[in-house]
Amino acid sequence: MNLVKKGAIACAIALVATSSFAAQPAKSEKHAAKATEWRKDVFQLIYSNMGPMGAMAKGKIPLDKAVVEKNAMRINQLSYMIGDYFKVDTRKFDVNTETLDKVWESPAQFDKKITALTLASANLQKVVQTGNEGAIKKAIGGIGKSCGSCHDDFKQD
Numbered sequence: 647m648n649l650v651k652k653g654a655i656a657c658a659i660a661l662v663a664t665s666s667f668a669a670q671p672a673k674s675e676k677h678a679a680k681a682t683e684w685r686k687d688v689f690q691l692i693y694s695n696m697g698p699m700g701a702m703a704k705g706k707i708p709l710d711k712a713v714v715e716k717n718a719m720r721i722n723q724l725s726y727m728i729g730d731y732f733k734v735d736t737r738k739f740d741v742n743t744e745t746l747d748k749v750w751e752s753p754a755q756f757d758k759k760i761t762a763l764t765l766a767s768a769n770l771q772k773v774v775q776t777g778n779e780g781a782i783k784k785a786i787g788g789i790g791k792s793c794g795s796c797h798d799d800f801k802q803d
């Protein structure tokens with residue numbers, strides 16, 4: 647194994663270790679409602695950065711590498727916020743949410759899905775530098791898969 651590969655693996659392990667979250671129950675209905683609103687806001691921001699890239703990957707709009715570079719960086723940074731915004735466990739309250747209880751029942755599995763998004767967006771940041779359009783579209787698709795895979799397990803349809 648070469649040094650670069652070893653470095654990448656060490657990096658991935660460090661990411662797994664730092665993104666874990668210890669959740670606490672919401673203190674009140676109001677607290678639960680606010681926490682729910684904020685975690686949805688994080689996903690809305692992620693979505694607003696993913697939307698144009700998804701359209702580029704499908705060929706609906708021209709590929710703009712500057713936009714991809716910026717949006718991949720933003721999604722990467724936002725991915726680090728997901729764990730923090732799920733630290734408030736809202737299961738006991740009647741909040742307007744599509745989050746499944748499983749998030750707080752299996753935090754390690756949820757964490758893995760967060761890490762998948764972190765790695766997929768880091769990969770796109772790297773691939774966009776090559777300028778290879780096919781590879782860029784594939785890497786955008788990789789992010790899309792990480793969204794879908796988490797939604798399959800942790801979000802109501």
Ligand code: HEC
Binds near residue numbers: 692760
């Ligand atoms: C680690 C798991 C996970 C990943 C990764 C993830 N999501 Fe989600 N997403 C969720 C959960 C859970 C909810 C439900 C939030 C709620 O209603 O409390 C959600 C909700 C959403 C919503 C609705 C927000 C609202 O206002 O109700 C959108 C849009 C969304 N995600 C888009 C995306 C996109 C685009 C990606 C990938 C770039 C992505 N998500 C990646 C777990 C994830």
